[in-house]
Amino acid sequence: MAASAVSHVRRQILDEKPLLEVFWLLSESDASKRITGVENLSEILKKKQSNLIKKSDSSCCEEINYSLERLVQGLASSRQGVREGYSSALTHILLEFDCIVVDTVLSAITSKLELKGDKQEIREAAIGQVFAYTCIVRSGILYKNVDVSHMTAVTKALQSLSTRRQYLPEICTQSIAAILAQVDQKFFVDNLLPILRRDLEAGFAKTTPEQFQLLLTCHRCFPATVDRKFLKQFWKTRDLFNSNNFKELKLIVAASSRGQATLHPVCVDILRGIAPKPDSVKVFWQHVVTDFLLKTTTERKHLTFRLAAAALDVVDSQSVGFVLNSHIIIMYMKALADKEHPLALTASQLSEHIVDTVSKCDDENSKPFTIVTTFLSKPGSVNFDMITKTKTISNLMSHMKLSGLQNLVHWLKQLFIDIGSTPNTTVKPLKAASVRKSIASYMAHMVRSQLGDHTLWLDIVQFFTLHGCFTQTQRNVQFGAAPNPTVDSTTQQCLRQFLTAALNKLSSLPPDTKTSDKIRRIHGLAPSGDFWVYHSVMLCQQLKTDTENFQPCVEFSEELTGVWDKMWSSVEALRKKRKKKMSKISESTGLELLFLHIAVQIFLEPKQAMEILEELDQCQTKLSEEKKRKRNRRKTVERVEENDPDWVDVLLDILVNFLSKNSNTMRSVVETVFTMIAPHMTEKSLTTLTDVLLTTANEQIASANHSDSEDDDDDDDD
Numbered sequence: 001m002a003a004s005a006v007s008h009v010r011r012q013i014l015d016e017k018p019l020l021e022v023f024w025l026l027s028e029s030d031a032s033k034r035i036t037g038v039e040n041l042s043e044i045l046k047k048k049q050s051n052l053i054k055k056s057d058s059s060c061c062e063e064i065n066y067s068l069e070r071l072v073q074g075l076a077s078s079r080q081g082v083r084e085g086y087s088s089a090l091t092h093i094l095l096e097f098d099c100i101v102v103d104t105v106l107s108a109i110t111s112k113l114e115l116k117g118d119k120q121e122i123r124e125a126a127i128g129q130v131f132a133y134t135c136i137v138r139s140g141i142l143y144k145n146v147d148v149s150h151m152t153a154v155t156k157a158l159q160s161l162s163t164r165r166q167y168l169p170e171i172c173t174q175s176i177a178a179i180l181a182q183v184d185q186k187f188f189v190d191n192l193l194p195i196l197r198r199d200l201e202a203g204f205a206k207t208t209p210e211q212f213q214l215l216l217t218c219h220r221c222f223p224a225t226v227d228r229k230f231l232k233q234f235w236k237t238r239d240l241f242n243s244n245n246f247k248e249l250k251l252i253v254a255a256s257s258r259g260q261a262t263l264h265p266v267c268v269d270i271l272r273g274i275a276p277k278p279d280s281v282k283v284f285w286q287h288v289v290t291d292f293l294l295k296t297t298t299e300r301k302h303l304t305f306r307l308a309a310a311a312l313d314v315v316d317s318q319s320v321g322f323v324l325n326s327h328i329i330i331m332y333m334k335a336l337a338d339k340e341h342p343l344a345l346t347a348s349q350l351s352e353h354i355v356d357t358v359s360k361c362d363d364e365n366s367k368p369f370t371i372v373t374t375f376l377s378k379p380g381s382v383n384f385d386m387i388t389k390t391k392t393i394s395n396l397m398s399h400m401k402l403s404g405l406q407n408l409v410h411w412l413k414q415l416f417i418d419i420g421s422t423p424n425t426t427v428k429p430l431k432a433a434s435v436r437k438s439i440a441s442y443m444a445h446m447v448r449s450q451l452g453d454h455t456l457w458l459d460i461v462q463f464f465t466l467h468g469c470f471t472q473t474q475r476n477v478q479f480g481a482a483p484n485p486t487v488d489s490t491t492q493q494c495l496r497q498f499l500t501a502a503l504n505k506l507s508s509l510p511p512d513t514k515t516s517d518k519i520r521r522i523h524g525l526a527p528s529g530d531f532w533v534y535h536s537v538m539l540c541q542q543l544k545t546d547t548e549n550f551q552p553c554v555e556f557s558e559e560l561t562g563v564w565d566k567m568w569s570s571v572e573a574l575r576k577k578r579k580k581k582m583s584k585i586s587e588s589t590g591l592e593l594l595f596l597h598i599a600v601q602i603f604l605e606p607k608q609a610m611e612i613l614e615e616l617d618q619c620q621t622k623l624s625e626e627k628k629r630k631r632n633r634r635k636t637v638e639r640v641e642e643n644d645p646d647w648v649d650v651l652l653d654i655l656v657n658f659l660s661k662n663s664n665t666m667r668s669v670v671e672t673v674f675t676m677i678a679p680h681m682t683e684k685s686l687t688t689l690t691d692v693l694l695t696t697a698n699e700q701i702a703s704a705n706h707s708d709s710e711d712d713d714d715d716d717d718d
Contacts, residue, residue, distance in 0.1 A: 019044050019063065023070065026085035027077075034085035038092050041067065045093060060099040067093065068100065073112040075128035087131045094139035102141055102150045109133070126164050130171055133158050137175045143182050148191050155179060155195050162210065170264060173210040177217045177265075188222050200226065201234040204248040209256035213266040216240070216273070241273040243283050250288040253307070257299060263306040271311050281311075281319040290327050298342050304328065305346045309353040317370040324371070326379045333380065336388035351392050359399035369404040372396050373411055382415065382435045394445050405452040412439045413463060417483050433491045440464070440491075444498040448505055454527050458535055461502050465536045468495030469603040470543045470550040492553050496604055499536065503600065506532040508668050523672050524593065530575070533596040540599070541568055554606045563610050564602065566617055571595050574620075587648075590676035591620055594654070597669050615654060622647035648680045 022044065025037030048063040060068075071093075074086040094100055113128045133154055136142060142150055155176055162172035176196075183192065193200075199211040200218060207215075218226040219240070228238040237245055249270055256264035274280045289307060293300045311323045324332075335347035358368040372393060375384050385393050397405065416439045419432050443460045446452055466472070469492075472482040487495075507524035526532050543550040544564070556564065574592035594616055601609035626647065655674060658666040 019067075023074070026089050027074070027079065027082040028085065029081040031084070034081060034088065037085060038089045041089055042092060042096060045097065049097065049099070058099060060097065060104075064093065064097055064100065065104075068104065069108050069112060072105070072108040072128075072132055075131045076113055076124045078124055078127075083127075083131055087135050090132070090135040091139045094135060094141045098144075100141065102136065102147065105132070105136055105141070106150070106153065123165065126161055126168070129157065130161050130168055130175075133161075134171060134175045137178050142179070146183075146187075148187075151179065151183070151187075152191055152195065155192060159195065159199075169208070169210040173213055174265060176214065180214075180217050180221055185222055185224060188218070189225055193225065200230075203234055203236070204245070207252065209252050209264055209266045212252050213264075213269060216266070216269045241270070241277075241280065243280060246284055246287045249284070250292055253288060253303075254293070254296075254300065257303045263303070263310055267307060268310050268314075271307070272314050275311070275314040275316070275319070278316070278319045278322070281315055282322040285311075285322050285325065290325065294327055294331070301331070301343055302346045305332070305343065305350045309350050309357075312354060312357050312367075312371065317366040320367060320370045320374055324374045329375065329380050333384070333388050336390050336392070351390065351395075355395050355399055358396050361401065361404075363401040363403050365401075366404070366407070368396065368400045369407045369411075372400070372404075372408060376415075382438045386438065393442060397442065397445060397451060398449060400451070402452055402456070405446060405456060409443060409446070409452075409456060409459060412443060415439060416467070417481055419484070432485055433488055436487065436491050437494050440495055440498050444502060447502040450505075457502070457506060458526065458532070461499065461506070461532065461536055462539050464495050464499035464502060465539050466543065468492050468499050468553070469540055470552055472550055474549055476546075476549045489553070496553075500600070500604070503533050503536065503597075504668060507597075507672075522589065523668070529579070531593060531596055533593075533600060534571070534575070537568075537571070537596050537599045540603075552603070554603055560602070560606060560610055563613050563617075564599070567595050567599055567613050570617065570620055571599075587623065587677050587680055590673035591616065591623070591651075593669060594651075594673055597666065612654060615650060619647045619651050619654075622650070646682050646684070648677055648682055649684050651677060652681075 018040070022037050022041045025033050025040065028034055028037070045061070045064050045067060048061045052059070052061045068090070071086045071090040075083055075090075077083065077086075094105065109129055109132045113125045113132060115122050115125050115129075117125075136154060142154065158172040158176050162169040180188065180192065196214060196218070199214050202208075202211045202215075215226065215235075219231070231240060232238050239245075241249075253267055253270065256266050274284050289304055293304045293307075305328075308323055308328055312320065315323060331343065332347055332350065335341045335343035336351070338344060341347070354371060358371060361368050374380065375393060375396075376382050381387055385391055397408070400408065416436055419435055443463065447457050447460055466479060467483065467487050471486060471492075472479065475481045506526075509523060524531050524533070526535065540552075544552060544556070554560075571592055574588050574595070578586075578589050578592065595613070598609050598612050598616065601612075651673075655670045658670050
C-alpha cells in the first residue's frame with residue numbers, strides 16, 4: 001500500500017470514535033473497565049479483518065496495524081492502569097489474529113520503544129520493552145512457526161534488559177523460563193544454551209536468584225544436558241537441595257526479597273525441590289526461616305509468611321507442622337489479633353491463601369485436617385478465632401471435604417472429653433468451660449453451614465444431646481471415657497442451646513423431592529425416614545434408663561418420669577403408624593413432631609414442657625376417640641362433656657402459644673404441623689386463629705402510630 005494511501009487510512013481510523021474510545025478504556029484504573037476495553041477492541045478488529053478476508057487478502061487490516069503500534073507505544077506510559085490494560089490487549093490480539101507476524105511486533109518495539117532521551121524516558125521505554133517481549137512470549141506467537149532468529153532475539157533482549165534495573169530481572173527471567181518450557185532438548189542445546197551458559201555456570205558463590213531460577217528450570221526441562229555431572233562441575237554438588245547447600249539456598253532466598261510485595265518464583269522452585277523429603281523440609285525451615293529470616297528485619301518476616309503460604313501448597317501433611325511451627329503460629333496470631341501490627345496485612349493474606357490451599361485439596365488429602373488441628377493445638381489455641389478476632393477456623397472448615405470434617409469432628413470430640421489431660425493443647429482444666437464452648441461452636445458451625453453430610457450432622461446432634469442433657473459419670477462401652485473434668489452446668493446449658501439451634505437448622509432443611517412418598521417430603525426428616533429430633537429424643541430415652549453411667553441434667557421426679565414415659569410410648573406408636581403409611585401425611589405425624597420437640601424442651605424448661613406434653617397427650621386421646629367414632633360409624637362413643645373442646649382446638653392453642661415465643665425452632669415446627677391439621681380446623685379454631693391475627697395486626701398498627709406520634713412531637717419541639 002502506498003504511503004499516501006496508508007496516511008489516508010490512518011486519518012480515517014483517527015475519525016473512528018468507537019476504536020479510539022477503546023484505548024481510553026484500556027487505560028482505566030478499574031480492572032473491569034480494562035477487560036471491557038480488551039473485549040471491545042477484539043470485536044472491532046475482528047469485524048474489520050473479516051471485511052479484508054472477504055477480499056481474499058490475508059494481510060492485517062490497517063486497524064490491526066494501528067492498534068498494534070499504539071499498544072506497543074503505550075507500554076512506555078507509567079500512568080496507573082495503562083501498562084496492565086495495554087499489555088492485556090496486546091497479548092490478546094497477538095493470540096487471536098494469525099496475520100500478525102513476530103517480525104512486525106519486533107519492528108514495532110524497536111521503533112516505538114527506542115531507548116533514548118533522558119534517564120526517565122529510557123527507564124520507561126525499558127520497562128515498556130519488557131512488557132512487550134513478555135506479551136510475545138505469553139501469547140504463544142513465538143511457537144506458531146518456530147524461528148531460531150526470533151527465539152534468540154527475544155531471549156537476548158530479555159537477558160539484556162534484566163541488567164538495566166533492579167526490578168526487571170524477575171519478570172525477564174520468568175519470560176525466559178517460559179520460552180525454555182516450550183522448546184525441545186536439541187533446540188535448547190543448539191540455540192539457547194550458548195546465550196544462557198554464563199548464568200547456568202555461575203555457581204553458588206556468584207549466582208543471583210534469577211540465575212538460580214534459570215538453572216532449576218533447565219535442570220527440570222533438560223535433565224540430559226543440565227544433569228548431575230553438569231551440577232557437580234559448576235555448582236560443586238550433584239543435588240542442589242542437599243542439606244549441605246542450605247546455607248547457600250538461605251542466601252538466595254534472602255536476596256530474592258528486595259522489598260517486593262510478592263514472593264520471588266525462585267523461592268517456590270526451591271520449596272518444590274525440598275518438599276518431597278519431610279526431613280529436608282524440617283531442616284531447611286529451621287535453618288532458613290526460624291534461625292535466620294525470623295531473626296532479621298521486618299521485611300524478611302513478611303517474606304516468612306509468604307514462604308509459609310507457598311510451602312503449604314507443595315508439602316504433604318507430614319510437613320505441615322514443620323512449616324507452621326511455634327514461632328510462625330505465635331507471630332501469625334499476634335498479627336491477626338492486632339490490625340495495627342506491621343505484619344497484619346501479610347497475615348491476613350496468609351489466611352486467604354491457606355483457605356485457597358485447603359479448598360483445592362481433594363477428599364483423600366489429610367493436609368486440611370492437619371492445618372486446622374495445628375492452629376487449634378499448642379502453641380495455637382482452641383480459642384483461635386476468639387483470640388485473633390477472625391473467622392479463620394470457620395472459613396477453613398467451610399472449605400474442607402467430607403473426610404477432613406469427619407476427622408476434625410472426631411478430634412474435637414476427643415479433645416472435649418479429655419480436655420484436662422491432653423498434652424498437646426494450651427488448655428488447663430480451669431479453662432475447660434471456655435474451651436469446650438469453642439469446640440461446640442465449631443461443630444455447631446458445621447451443622448449451621450451444612451458442611452459434611454447427614455451422618456456427620458447426626459453425630460454432632462447426638463454429641464450435643466449426650467453432654468448437654470446428661471452427665472456421664474464413668475466409662476461406657478458405647479460412648480467411651482467420661483469427660484475429664486466433668487462438664488459443668490454452664491457448659492451443658494451452652495450445649496443445649498447449640499442442640500436447639502442444630503435441630504432448628506435440620507428441621508428447616510428442604511424436603512427430599514427425589515422420592516414420591518409424601519411423608520418423606522416433610523421438612524425435618526432425616527434420610528432414614530425419621531425426624532432429626534427423633535434421634536436426639538431416642539438417645540435421651542436410652543441414657544435416661546442407664547442410671548449407672550448417666551445422670552440427666554434435670555431431676556426426673558415421679559411425675560415427670562410418668563409424663564416422659566407416656567410421651568415415648570405415644571411417639572413410638574405414632575412413628576409405627578407413620579411408617580405403615582409412608583405416602584400419607586396426617587395429623588398424627590404433626591402430633592409426633594410436637595411430642596418430640598417438646599420432649600427436648602424438658603431439658604430446657606421442664607415444668608412448662610411437662611404441662612404441654614400432658615395437653616398433647618389429651619389431644620391424642622381425643623383424636624383417637626374421634627377416629628374410633630368414624631370407624632364405627634355410630635354414636636356409641638360420645639364426648640364426656642358437650643362443651644369439651646375438640647382436639648384440634650387444644651392443639652391450635654398450643655401452636656399459637658409457641659408462636660408467641662422467641663424460638664425459631666418452634667415456629668418452624670408450628671408451620672409444619674399447621675399444614676397437617678388445617679383440614680381438621682373447626683369453626684372455633686378458625687375464630688381463635690382470626691382473633692390472634694387481628695390482635696397482632698392491631699398491635700403492630702398501634703405501635704407504628706405511637707412511633708409516628710413520637711416523631712411528630714420531636715418535630716414540634718424542634
